[in-house]
Amino acid sequence: MTREEITQQIIAARLAKGFTWQELAAAVDRPVVWTTSALLGQHPIPPEIGSVLAEMLGLDPAAVPVLAAVPVRGGLPTAVPTDPTIYRFYEALSVYGGAIKELIHEQFGDGIMSAINFSVDVQKKPHRGGDRVVVTLDGKFLAYEWNRAT
The missing domain is CATH 1.10.260.40 (lambda repressor-like DNA-binding domains)
Incomplete structure (x- = not known):
């Protein structure tokens, strides 16, 4: 199995x-x-x-x-997702990913947001123009630490 x-x-x-x-x-x-x-x-x-x-x-x-058992994580069946919901996240990161990266570096320094020390939340927010989807990604900042060989 x-x-x-x-x-x-x-x-x-x-x-x-x-x-x-x-x-x-x-x-x-x-x-x-x-x-x-x-x-x-x-x-x-x-x-x-x-x-x-x-x-x-x-x-x-x-x-x-x-x-x-520890699974093989990630991976989608195609390079560009075809499922409309997943594709919209791909699209959002394609459009805003560079800006998010720049803002992380500006506000935190040289590093990344962890996807291991991480949580995500999905909420429904009523809105007069139609319900809104609120997705919160909450990852620990991990600074790059470049060590020189001595």
């Missing part, structure tokens, strides 16, 4: 049982974005949490150690 096969089982079971991602996250007391990402194969799921989720979703208990 591969991680990809288990991910497909998770998706099918969640839909068949009518669970929302939020309900699954609440059941294991974890953030909804982390839980969703983990169940889609992007994070290892500790066995005690994996067991709860596997039981809720009716997965074979043999899936739990596979869910706990």
Whole structure:
């Protein structure tokens, strides 16, 4: 049983049982974005949490150690995403990525925003012109440290 096969089982079971991602996250007391990402194969799921989720979703208990393994993260099936929602993030970073990078350097110095020491949140914000999607990326600043060989 591969991680990809288990991910497909998770998706099918969640839909068949009518669970929302939020309900699954609440059941294991974890953030909804982390839980969703983990169940889609992007994070290892500790066995005690994996067991709860596997039981809720009716997965074979043999899936739990596979869910706990460190996954290969990232990667999309195409160079430019074709899913409209994912493409819009790609588009936004294509347009604003350079400006964000410049502002990080101006405000913090030479470094990067961590995607390891990181959290993300998605909120719905009512707006008279139509509901807004608010995505907050919260990563630790990591300064580049250039050491000279002595």
